[in-house]
Amino acid sequence: MIDGLDDAPRVVIRADLQPVLGSAFQPTGFPDLGPAEFERPGVEGRSLLVESVQSLANHLEAVGWDAAQQRPVDAIAGLPYVEVRDGEDRFLSSSRLEPHRLAGAYIKNAKLDGSQVGAWMVERFGLKKGLPLEWRQIYAHLFALDPLCLVHGVFFSDPAWAPYGNPKVRRAISAAIEAHDARPIVSGGVKRDDVNPQAGDGRDAEGGYGFVPFGRTEYTAGRIELRAVVDIEQIRGYGLGSPETELLTLLALWELATLLERPLRLRTACDLETIGTEATRPERFTLPSSSELERAIGALSVQFAEPGARTVRWG
Numbered sequence: 001m002i003d004g005l006d007d008a009p010r011v012v013i014r015a016d017l018q019p020v021l022g023s024a025f026q027p028t029g030f031p032d033l034g035p036a037e038f039e040r041p042g043v044e045g046r047s048l049l050v051e052s053v054q055s056l057a058n059h060l061e062a063v064g065w066d067a068a069q070q071r072p073v074d075a076i077a078g079l080p081y082v083e084v085r086d087g088e089d090r091f092l093s094s095s096r097l098e099p100h101r102l103a104g105a106y107i108k109n110a111k112l113d114g115s116q117v118g119a120w121m122v123e124r125f126g127l128k129k130g131l132p133l134e135w136r137q138i139y140a141h142l143f144a145l146d147p148l149c150l151v152h153g154v155f156f157s158d159p160a161w162a163p164y165g166n167p168k169v170r171r172a173i174s175a176a177i178e179a180h181d182a183r184p185i186v187s188g189g190v191k192r193d194d195v196n197p198q199a200g201d202g203r204d205a206e207g208g209y210g211f212v213p214f215g216r217t218e219y220t221a222g223r224i225e226l227r228a229v230v231d232i233e234q235i236r237g238y239g240l241g242s243p244e245t246e247l248l249t250l251l252a253l254w255e256l257a258t259l260l261e262r263p264l265r266l267r268t269a270c271d272l273e274t275i276g277t278e279a280t281r282p283e284r285f286t287l288p289s290s291s292e293l294e295r296a297i298g299a300l301s302v303q304f305a306e307p308g309a310r311t312v313r314w315g
Contacts, residue, residue: 026269127164181222
């Protein structure tokens with residue numbers, strides 16, 4: 001399935017996108033900054049950040065989670081992960097949903113068999129004060145607890161972990177969406193109030209009453225593209241066995257293929273679809289379909305001591 005990647009340091013994918021409705025789209029915005037316009041050397045006109053690396057990481061992770069059922073999708077249901085439940089067995093979160101995955105507050109501050117999970121992980125990872133981090137052991141235990149932490153990264157940034165070195169694993173997959181030759185479309189509208197057209201008597205715009213005009217800025221662009229990088233060299237550097245390394249690579253490619261095959265509804269007014277995909281590195285590599293990658297994942301003989309959910313209790 002991933003023949004031709006044995007010596008490749010990374011896979012680089014480029015996908016061309018277009019709006020589903022009309023030609024306008026709503027880009028990501030940042031507090032006090034607004035849309036992120038920039039000039040890209042060698043490209044005419046303005047460029048625009050449509051979706052950031054951190055936001056697309058959330059979208060990539062979401063393809064593997066069934067939000068309605070609060071569990072992983074069937075394709076990766078056999079992989080281990082940590083779920084958080086309260087004392088009444090109500091689902092709260094999981095290592096697939098927490099911003100820092102296994103290092104999330106609801107996980108490390110939860111209890112497992114009466115012990116705090118954070119302290120349990122310090123012992124499990126073999127962390128010792130005053131000694132260098134045993135990275136190979138850390139990678140192996142992260143893989144055993146939730147392999148996707150080695151795909152999307154994890155950072156144990158906590159004062160309680162500082163004496164042990166605050167282990168950090170960077171992302172092995174990154175993606176972003178940019179638009180080039182981007183031009184603003186300035187429009188507006190009005191929020192109607194046919195019951196009380198005129199504000200007054202304590203009923204004002206702040207309270208949601210009256211007619212409220214508003215402006216909005218969307219964009220059109222000559223080209224919208226998603227670029228993604230899977231760092232296979234990093235995945236090999238974990239020092240796991242061949243099946244484990246292949247599994248992590250397949251998982252990253254499966255998330256990317258699944259994301260590109262589905263509608264990219266990023267925001268209310270940003271609904272994009274893929275119109276073409278190519279691998280720019282390595283040469284002659286073609287991104288398999290999500291169904292092909294799913295079958296390849298299922299065919300791997302990777303055994304886990306505790307597959308599926310490991311439940312911790314919070315609160």
